[in-house]
Amino acid sequence: MPQAPATTPARRILLVEDDLDQAHLVRFLLEDGARYAVTHAQDGVRGIQLATDHRWDLVITDLNLPGIDGIAVLEASRGKHPETPVLAVTGYTGPEYADQALHKGAAHVLIKPLQPDELRAKVDALIAPRILEEELSGGDSESPGEAEGRAPLRVMAVSVRPGDAEAGCGALLLKHRERRDRVILLTLTRGSIGDDGERRSEEAKRAGRKMGIRFFVGNAGSGDDPLESDLRRLVKGAINEVRPDLLYVPTTHHADSSFRTVHETALAERNKVGTIFAYDPGDGSPEFRPGVFVPIGSTLQDKLELLRVFNPRDGMHLALDHARTGASFWARYAMGEPAEALELVRGRVPSGMIEH
Numbered sequence: 001m002p003q004a005p006a007t008t009p010a011r012r013i014l015l016v017e018d019d020l021d022q023a024h025l026v027r028f029l030l031e032d033g034a035r036y037a038v039t040h041a042q043d044g045v046r047g048i049q050l051a052t053d054h055r056w057d058l059v060i061t062d063l064n065l066p067g068i069d070g071i072a073v074l075e076a077s078r079g080k081h082p083e084t085p086v087l088a089v090t091g092y093t094g095p096e097y098a099d100q101a102l103h104k105g106a107a108h109v110l111i112k113p114l115q116p117d118e119l120r121a122k123v124d125a126l127i128a129p130r131i132l133e134e135e136l137s138g139g140d141s142e143s144p145g146e147a148e149g150r151a152p153l154r155v156m157a158v159s160v161r162p163g164d165a166e167a168g169c170g171a172l173l174l175k176h177r178e179r180r181d182r183v184i185l186l187t188l189t190r191g192s193i194g195d196d197g198e199r200r201s202e203e204a205k206r207a208g209r210k211m212g213i214r215f216f217v218g219n220a221g222s223g224d225d226p227l228e229s230d231l232r233r234l235v236k237g238a239i240n241e242v243r244p245d246l247l248y249v250p251t252t253h254h255a256d257s258s259f260r261t262v263h264e265t266a267l268a269e270r271n272k273v274g275t276i277f278a279y280d281p282g283d284g285s286p287e288f289r290p291g292v293f294v295p296i297g298s299t300l301q302d303k304l305e306l307l308r309v310f311n312p313r314d315g316m317h318l319a320l321d322h323a324r325t326g327a328s329f330w331a332r333y334a335m336g337e338p339a340e341a342l343e344l345v346r347g348r349v350p351s352g353m354i355e356h
């Protein structure tokens with residue numbers, strides 16, 4: 001997994017744990033790589049004081065503390081700083097402990113003994129939306145991560161055909177690039193075979209270069225393996241390699257079953273991803289039901305310039321007029337400003353996006 005640069009301030013985590021051996025283990029696992037800085041409180045009294053007096057990117061609390069227990073820490077943290085996620089841990093396997101914690105507002109419950117990979121993945125997944133919120137709000141958040149030193153996000157977009165992501169969320173990808181996020185565009189197929197496939201592959205590469213991002217153009221379905229197998233292999237491999245903080249995938253609402261295959265494969269790997277949004281490539285079915293709208297303003301023109309790379313004869317969704325019409329249609333949900341629309345698949349909706 002890519003590590004944040006050494007100059008990037010570590011994200012701050014409060015750990016409330018009475019078992020010193022367990023506390024040392026968690027600190028060792030999370031502070032490796034300097035991405036996180038862990039402050040330890042050994043009892044509930046000190047945990048509540050720190051949780052309420054300071055802002056944290058994440059609070060981790062054992063539920064089974066002596067005296068004032070972890071539920072009280074959870075309630076105090078959520079009461080004072082409801083935007084801060086709380087990860088609860090417990091050595092008891094009975095469902096009543098996890099159910100109570102979730103009912104009180106815990107984002108997730110892990111059962112001891114903690115598994116290193118599971119702990120790291122869950123912490124990454126809970127903190128990533130807070131980083132994204134700061135990014136999309138221009139760094140105005142009061143979170144301990146300072147705007148001028150915030151870590152760039154790992155952003156990945158997946159296209160079934162050349163031009164899908166550019167048409168569906170191209171303006172957002174351009175915005176991420178402007179914020180110096182690490183953006184990767186994975187195009188799974190060439191969209192055609194023979195000479196047309198070569199031409200469309202070159203168009204996808206030109207778009208990637210024009211955006212100034214990392215890109216990969218695959219050739220799924222061109223070999224002996226079934227298209228579905230190739231799609232699953234490429235998507236799963238890319239997610240495991242990148243472990244994106246934010247993932248854009250095509251909606252399942254499309255006449256081509258390949259879109260559903262890609263979407264479902266990404267969802268199956270959700271524990272390795274922070275937030276997942278689904279976009280409409282422009283020719284999805286009427287069942288596409290977005291609930292998140294991102295004003296794109298002047299970036300719309302940059303998106304249109306990007307779409308000029310593609311031949312509109314390959315699909316109406318690549319036509320400039322179609323992109324303009326779509327942005328204008330979604331403006332009704334974005335205070336009248338041209339917008340891109342998304343379905344929230346997993347994670348939280350950050351500020352800078354409008355949820356309906």
